[in-house]
Amino acid sequence: xxxxxxxxxxxxxxxxxxxxxxxxxxxxxxxxxxxxxxxxxxxxxxxxxxxxxxxxxxxxxxxxxxxxxxxxxxxxxxxxxxxxxxxxxxxxxxxxxxxxxxxxxxxxxxxxxxxxxxxxxxxxxxxxxxxxxxxxxxxxxxxxxxxxxxxxxxxxxxxxxxxxxxxxxxxxxxxxxxxxxxxxxxxxxxxxxxxxxxxxxxxxxxxxxxxxxxxxxxx
Numbered sequence: 001x002x003x004x005x006x007x008x009x010x011x012x013x014x015x016x017x018x019x020x021x022x023x024x025x026x027x028x029x030x031x032x033x034x035x036x037x038x039x040x041x042x043x044x045x046x047x048x049x050x051x052x053x054x055x056x057x058x059x060x061x062x063x064x065x066x067x068x069x070x071x072x073x074x075x076x077x078x079x080x081x082x083x084x085x086x087x088x089x090x091x092x093x094x095x096x097x098x099x100x101x102x103x104x105x106x107x108x109x110x111x112x113x114x115x116x117x118x119x120x121x122x123x124x125x126x127x128x129x130x131x132x133x134x135x136x137x138x139x140x141x142x143x144x145x146x147x148x149x150x151x152x153x154x155x156x157x158x159x160x161x162x163x164x165x166x167x168x169x170x171x172x173x174x175x176x177x178x179x180x181x182x183x184x185x186x187x188x189x190x191x192x193x194x195x196x197x198x199x200x201x202x203x204x205x206x207x208x209x210x211x212x213x214x215x216x217x218x219x
Contacts, residue, residue: 035181048165050124054135055156058113058142064150069113072142072151077108077115080138088140093133095126103127104134114156124162131159 058073060066079085086100093100100119107116117138119130135155142153 031181031184031186032179033181035177035179035184038177038181047122049120049122050127050162050165051118051120052124052128052131052159052162053116053118054131054159056115056117056135056139056153057156058115059152059154061146061150061152066113069151072149073113073115074108076138076142076153077106079141080104080106080115080117080134085134085137085141089130089133089137092136093130095130100130100134104130117159119159128159128161135159
């Protein structure tokens with residue numbers, strides 16, 4: 001049988017065969033390239049985010065001590081994002097309560113009676129305004145009950161307008177995407193079927209019993 005007598009499927013490798021014939025590192029390289037492109041596009045399409053933080057500190061009165069101030073600072077950190085506080089903060093921030101609820105976070109320290117109020121926005125001036133508005137509203141609510149708690153809440157540091165975005169740059173998102181794509185390509189490489197002797201162009205070996213039977217038939 002000549003080469004022209006072979007069917008087309010026997011002379012032309014299938015797409016799966018061509019994929020199997022690629023070197024192993026090509027899957028990792030393709031995954032890293034695709035992931036890097038997707039990550040870079042995501043970083044360019046997503047608007048930058050800006051973060052501003054204001055700090056308030058709990059100070060004990062003459063009838064209290066530092067341990068009580070530390071405990072109330074933890075409590076104030078939990079109530080800072082409640083509707084009672086955000087309802088007043090929305091007036092000074094100029095945004096609705098739902099925006100403050102989704103954009104403002106608080107953090108406390110187990111060692112210092114301080115509350116950090118952080119706001120995030122795509123506008124740097126709005127991020128600072130929201131953080132300062134919540135800190136102002138929280139201080140006002142806390143001091144309304146100062147006679148009962150014997151702890152006063154004071155402003156420690158105002159939030160300032162951020163000059164640089166806090167979100168990742170397109171270069172960083174591209175690197176993250178490339179790493180994830182390369183990892184995915186490596187997993188696919190590990191999961192793909194192993195190449196056999198027939199796939200690599202070598203004739204398949206004939207079992208020994210079959211060779212013996214053929215020789216016996218020729219006798």
